[in-house]
Amino acid sequence: xxxxxxxxxxxxxxxxxxxxxxxxxxxxxxxxxxxxxxxxxxxxxxxxxxxxxxxxxxxxxxxxxxxxxxxxxxxxxxxxxxxxxxxxxxxxxxxxxxxxxxxxxxxxxxxxxxxxxxxxxxxxxxxxxxxxxxxxxxxxxxxxxxxxxxxxxxxxxxxxxxxxxxxxxxxxxxxxxxxxxxxxxxxxxxxxxxxxxxxxxxxxxxxxxxxxxxxxxxxxxxxxxxxxxxxxxxxxxxxxxxxxxxxxxxxxxxxxxxxxxxxxxxxxxxxxxxxxxxxxxxxxxxxxxxxxxxxxxxxxxxxxxxxxxxxxxxxxxxxxxxxxxxxxxxx
Ligand SMILES: Cc1cc2nc3c(=O)[nH]c(=O)nc-3n(C[C@H](O)[C@H](O)[C@H](O)COP(=O)(O)OP(=O)(O)OC[C@H]3O[C@@H](n4cnc5c(N)ncnc54)[C@H](O)[C@@H]3O)c2cc1C
Numbered sequence: 001x002x003x004x005x006x007x008x009x010x011x012x013x014x015x016x017x018x019x020x021x022x023x024x025x026x027x028x029x030x031x032x033x034x035x036x037x038x039x040x041x042x043x044x045x046x047x048x049x050x051x052x053x054x055x056x057x058x059x060x061x062x063x064x065x066x067x068x069x070x071x072x073x074x075x076x077x078x079x080x081x082x083x084x085x086x087x088x089x090x091x092x093x094x095x096x097x098x099x100x101x102x103x104x105x106x107x108x109x110x111x112x113x114x115x116x117x118x119x120x121x122x123x124x125x126x127x128x129x130x131x132x133x134x135x136x137x138x139x140x141x142x143x144x145x146x147x148x149x150x151x152x153x154x155x156x157x158x159x160x161x162x163x164x165x166x167x168x169x170x171x172x173x174x175x176x177x178x179x180x181x182x183x184x185x186x187x188x189x190x191x192x193x194x195x196x197x198x199x200x201x202x203x204x205x206x207x208x209x210x211x212x213x214x215x216x217x218x219x220x221x222x223x224x225x226x227x228x229x230x231x232x233x234x235x236x237x238x239x240x241x242x243x244x245x246x247x248x249x250x251x252x253x254x255x256x257x258x259x260x261x262x263x264x265x266x267x268x269x270x271x272x273x274x275x276x277x278x279x280x281x282x283x284x285x286x287x288x289x290x291x292x293x294x295x296x297x298x299x300x301x302x303x304x305x306x307x308x309x310x311x312x313x314x315x316x317x318x319x320x321x322x323x324x325x326x327x328x329x330x331x
Pocket of ligand 1: 135
């Protein structure tokens with residue numbers, strides 16, 4: 001996608017202001033919307049409070065040919081140092097209403113996932129315990145089909161209410177979401193999740209609480225500390241990879257890269273599949289480190305490491321971060 005003209009952008013802002021979709025923040029530092037604390041300014045950021053506002057922002061961005069980037073809490077995103085020439089649509093706490101009926105939970109896409117997992121367990125509904133340690137929104141989790149312990153949120157999805165890129169509402173079934181390992185058709189179609197219905201099973205609240213506390217303890221033991229900004233696992237860790245070459249953390253550690261630093265970005269000494277921001281890390285530092293890992297592993301064992309983390313170009317295109325890293329390498 002090309003960069004928008006200043007005139008198109010001015011017309012969009014005028015329309016957005018008139019439509020009352022909510023406060024618009026200008027030159028908003030994307031580092032404030034990303035767990036890595038990295039990223040330059042976005043031209044504008046809007047945080048809608050209902051599906052109608054989401055649809056309106058989509059329609060207006062399309063009308064004026066302005067790139068639109070949809071984000072949750074930015075816990076799986078690496079923004080460019082140049083930021084974004086377009087509008088960020090943040091689906092967050094303002095879209096987080098929850099209803100529980102029978103074995104079903106219907107929740108707004110902006111709900112904080114660990115909070116949802118706790119609500120479900122308290123209501124005696126099992127199926128989301130594996131998400132207790134995943135810091136992000138339900139919309140982001142569905143787009144990524146995230147989860148842990150070889151589980152994924154898509155396993156429990158019944159249907160999802162979305163706004164498509166024409167600004168129309170569409171209800172999709174689990175099959176239509178095309179879930180795979182840490183991917184979904186939502187990523188490619190650009191459908192924006194506004195609400196979803198999950199089907200859970202009856203469970204014992206005390207046992208679920210015990211399991212979730214054990215998971216959180218294990219994460220605290222293995223993962224970088226809270227004060228070390230990171231984006232979770234950088235590289236994909238598929239079952240096939242485990243069976244052939246092993247988990248990414250071990251591969252990186254065996255390649256002798258634990259603790260390697262470029263600029264302010266460092267491969268965590270606690271878990272080598274995490275890159276932490278030691279202070280002042282740039283997007284370029286992180287991409288260079290990803291490139292270094294991929295080249296070293298390729299030379300050592302001939303394996304192509306792929307990224308779970310997604311890189312956002314200044315024109316709003318999102319790609320797996322390994323593609324962003326490839327673009328740095330002359331060869
Ligand atoms: C410490 C730590 C631990 C983590 N552990 C795990 C883990 O165990 N398992 C796991 O799977 N992930 C894990 N992650 C990664 C991350 O938390 C998840 O991918 C999370 O689900 C992303 O949610 P988000 O709201 O931050 O999405 P973002 O990072 O904001 O966005 C991720 C993708 O989803 C899209 N998106 C966001 N919201 C919507 C929406 N409403 N509709 C459509 N598309 C949308 C974005 O465009 C983007 O492509 C971890 C991250 C951290 C920092």
